[in-house]
Amino acid sequence: MASLTIKNAVKRYGNVEVLKGVDIDLEDGEFLVLLGASGCGKSTLLNMIAGLETVTEGEISIGDRVINDVHPKDRDIAMVFQSYALYPNMTVGKNIAFGLEMRGVPKPEREAAVFEVAKMLQMDHLLDRKPSQLSGGQRQRVAMGRALVRRPEVFLFDEPLSNLDAKLRLEMRTEIKRLHKRLNATMVYVTHDQIEALTLADRIAILKDGEVQQLASPAEIYDLPVNMFVAGLVGSPPMNFIATKVSRTEKGFGAEIYVRAHGAEHPILLDLTDHSTSVAPFVGRDIVIGLRPEAITQAGVGSVETQSFASEVDVTEATGADTLCILNWNGKEVMARVSSGYAQIIEGTMEFAVDMSRASLFDPDTETRLD
Amino acid sequence: MKSFAKALVSAAAITAAFNAAPLQADPKAEVLHYWTSGGEAKAVKALQEAFSARGGEWVDAPVAGGGGDAQAAVLRARVLAGDPPAAVQIKGPNIQEWAEAGALADLSGVASAQNWDGVLPETIQNIVKYEGNYVAVPVNVHRVDWIWANPEVLAKVGAGVPTTWDEFNATADKLLAAGIIPLAHGGQPWQDATVFETVVLGIGGVDFYRKALVDLDMDALGSDTMVSVFDQMRKMRGYVDPDFPGRDWNLATAMVMRGEAAMQIMGDWAKGEFAAAGKVPGKDYICASTPSENGYLLNSDSFAMFNVKGDDLVAGQNLLAELILGTEFQETFNLFKGSIPARTDVPRTEFDDCAIKSMDDMVSAAEGGTLLGSMAHEIAQAGAVRGAFIDIATAHFNSDMSSQDAVEKLVKAIKLAQ
Amino acid sequence: MSNSTTFVPAQNRSVLWMRLLLWTILLLFAIWFLLPAYVVVGTSLKDLAEIRGGSLLALPHELNFTAWRHAWSEACIGVTCTGLEPYFWNSVTMALPAVTLSTLLGALTGYALTKWQFKGANLVFALILFGCFVPFQVVILPMAQTLGLIGITNTVYGLILVHTVYGLAFTTLFFRNYYVTIPDELVRAATIDGAGFFTIFRRIILPLSPPIIVVSVIWQFTQIWNDFLFGASFTTGGAQPITVAMNNLVNTTTGVKQYNVDMAAALITAAPTLFVYIVAGRYFVRGLTAGSVKG
């Protein structure tokens, strides 16, 4: 069983605290993505799991074994690096076999294992080449193969796709996902690309300044971000933040915003009744409403209790599957997602429906979620 | 790393094996010298052959040149390493200094057996004795205050070899007027100093030389006589061709041979150059002493024996000392080298006229008390003091420094060096 | 149209002039660089009479290799008349181990300092680097005492030690600056693959090092081969390196100079380093390109 447990992991370089106490519990076979901007400590954490950096405080365990003081080679992990870190002087076959050779696996076994992995990654014809003779995607595969061949308990990926072009990245992403399914191994994956995170992860840990902001499934991260940082980081285009004030209405609670339509500003009361419990203490105070673009869509197709009103469209951006409309609320840009073909804009204005049940509400002072 | 450590260990083992005293004491000597090439090397080879003929094992350690005598560095390195060579070519006051440092072996045994006191002039005895005991063996005597002249060239202006400095200047002026370089000279510090000391001896006289260059009498050093010495040096500078700086002495000698220049002031090793070119003394060239009151500036090479352990090495030293001062070697060696024997009782038949003149002059100078050590060649002075003299002599000769300034600087430099 | 037709030849002409100027400068410098070599080689092929009589820059009347033969196998150095040959081999037995050792140690040190950054690694490097600047004259006396204490004075081991120590600063500099440009991830990957310090060095780092090994070896070989001071101070007699023997052959205090033999001796002494530069010169430049100079 290869669960991975990180308990209050701290990393300090001199006086600089890079990780400030991280707790993560990973079950066997789970796929964890560490997401964050550069410098947030995600690579440091990965290196600590790998044993390439020492743990200043706290404990890291694989299974029921604390590995703080276990040499990387004895941790039963494999790692894929951003630059692939292929040994330039060795052929692809030797590159893949190196880890086995170091562990004293006999040559015939090594060759069989290498061949099997190469076959799995469809690169059995490349085994005699040197890394310098490979394309970017092929190098990536070799790097994967090098990790796979050892069948470790935990796979670690350090931004493995960031050096690839868009198309290859997509392909490899699927490939990794497929591998995960097939091997059912525990994987930790570092990236700054939220799409990768959302598509690959069983759970995502979002890091900022050495602290975990939220550790949850992609859906939860997407729908219920714990703070404005997480909300802004995940999702493309990002969540709209609308600063406003809570007021009491006949139905319950609402928040007034000014929407530009037909060349003038119109007051619109957004209905917050769905969130009564959380907004009740905020009556008369400022809050931030977070609305994903897809929560603002064309009126008339929505199924459930949605609110709808007219809003002027500054610009439209067709993305194929749907069209993004840029609106102007409270004098700020707001992004709406509309099904292609439904954008019926008359004289620059169109009727939009807002699904307030999917709104996230934040306290503007602490920037945290209100429920 | 491992193999290196092993190498260190085995190296230590090897040296230890060497250091262990061998059972029989065949004479053995390592000889550190700077006579590495040409006639000098032949001269040393003669000694080595004699040494081997007597059953000795000669370990040759030649180190020449390399930046103002690399040998000086080597010797110190060897002494500090606790492994000095048995015999080292050093001379003059350096012998005294090494003896004072307790580094030299006592040769009294050989000396009394061979009656050195009876055959060596007192001036030379003083050089190689420390506190009354012999610590070094003199090999030869070079005279420094020579003029080597081309008679044909001098005849062109109707002059002979000058016998006074006034005459020297007059002849030189005539030569200049005739478009001939009067003085062939190489502008290296020791050559500048060689000319300087002959001028001190000539202008100041024997007593002044002794006071100023030997006893370092400050009054003498700062005197008007010294000013006129520098005045004469300034004149000499005018007699030298413009290309002189850095020239080796033998190239200057060649200028005299070829008739480009009339005279050269140089020690009697210059004879070797003439001989090599097949020139005959008295006919193709003339050797005469520089103008002075019977002064004789002596340069004597010698081998000092360092304290060594081991019967074989001590036996080697004694054998070497005996051979070096032996009549036979003194003759062969000095014929090769162009110098005269350090001992006075060597047969003269094989020597040329210049050498015989040198021998006669040395005897009479020793009797008349005018036998002096050369400063430039490390007999009268060594180390810092000699260096200070050379610095000032060469700085003055190579610039337009006034004689007065030169004297002041000289006094200051000598005080600093003491 | 008319504009461009007058313009193009004018530009061609100026390009031609630039080219001519370029080649003139390059050739003038080439002459400047070759002049001393010409003088030395020319003199070594003349006989003494020709040297005394003629101009330094005149071509030799005929090719006369007597001086070369004399310097190599006949000339007397001290009391032994073997020419430079045995001393040449002395230098070889000294230079090869010293070059190998200092290069190996430099490579290991550079590797440990860059790829295994430990606390104070930069300070250690700075302290080692300063060793480049110690004039050798300064260390002769304490070195002599030390060699005496270890008991390897007057042996080739002593010289090997001395040259290894004072070459170490340079080799460490070269390797450290080269290894800085090798990605750390290679070492990390290999660590996870289960390779240790030395395995990574041997299997990953060393195979990537030939360019800088060439630089280091050329540099060290030149320095060690050309050294005179240490060779003169810490060896004697038959064990002396060729530079000391050459110096003994050339220098005479009161003897006759044989310039042709001197020059031939100088050329024989310089031959191995010249050979190395001429043959491996382009690898040298390539090695420098590969990162040795990127502070």
Next chain:
Amino acid sequence: MTRPPLKLTDRIARTLPQIVVAPSFALILFFVYGFIIWTGYISLTKSKMLPNYNLIGFRPYERLFQMDRWTVALENLFIFGFLFIFVAIVIGCLLAILLDQKIRAEGFIRTIYLYPMAISFIITGTAWKWIMNPSLGLETVIRSWGWESFSFGWTNSESMAVYALVMAAVWQSAGFVMALFLSALRSVDQDIIKAASLDGASPWKIYLRIILPSMRPVFMSAVVILAHLAIKSFDLVVALTGGGPGYSSTLPANFMYEMTFRRNEIGVGAASAMIMLATVAAIMVPYLYSELRGKKHV
């Protein structure tokens, strides 16, 4: 949960880098810093013929700075060091740029420029001494071609001898600097050059304003290597000028040698060595500091 302690082999493996650096470092500590301390101590003693360990304070330094020869040597070091480094870099840089113009036979010409580095200063010095000798060398030859006023007797002039040293030293090292710069030029990003020439910059400007400034680290490396050659220059002086005329072209290394080994003034020699080392440190320490600072956790 169990927490296995670090295995002994791993514990050794973790300190292996230090263990490997240790011998080299120990060698340097002893043979460089130990010897510097030794020299520093000796510079405060009355050591004459052999080292003497009785301290007498700063008297050797006082005597040192009263010596005209030393003042000249120190002054020469600054003139020589500055000019040598400057001229070698300018010529090396120029040659590198010229050779970078897609020259035919580049390898051949490069070898000609580079070969002096292979030759010891003793030989370089001797060869140039002959060439600069007014009666033997270039001067006579050029004059015989009809240029009567040509003068190249630098070694024979008190004021020019230092420049003769500079010339020979530049001759020796310019090729090496050229190699450094050439290699750096070859690794400059070609896109920058393309972009600049599209912007209409002339080739001359591109080199001066864009390429050369981007090679700052190479300049620094060149300065360090040349500075080490300058401070260690000893053989060249011996072979080329013998420190003369007079002692006008002595350098501190020669002074130190002369005092220590020829004049039995080991104390003064050690003092001069300490001043030399202090000079080097004054130049090198700021450089090393700026180069190595901020590169801690690469």
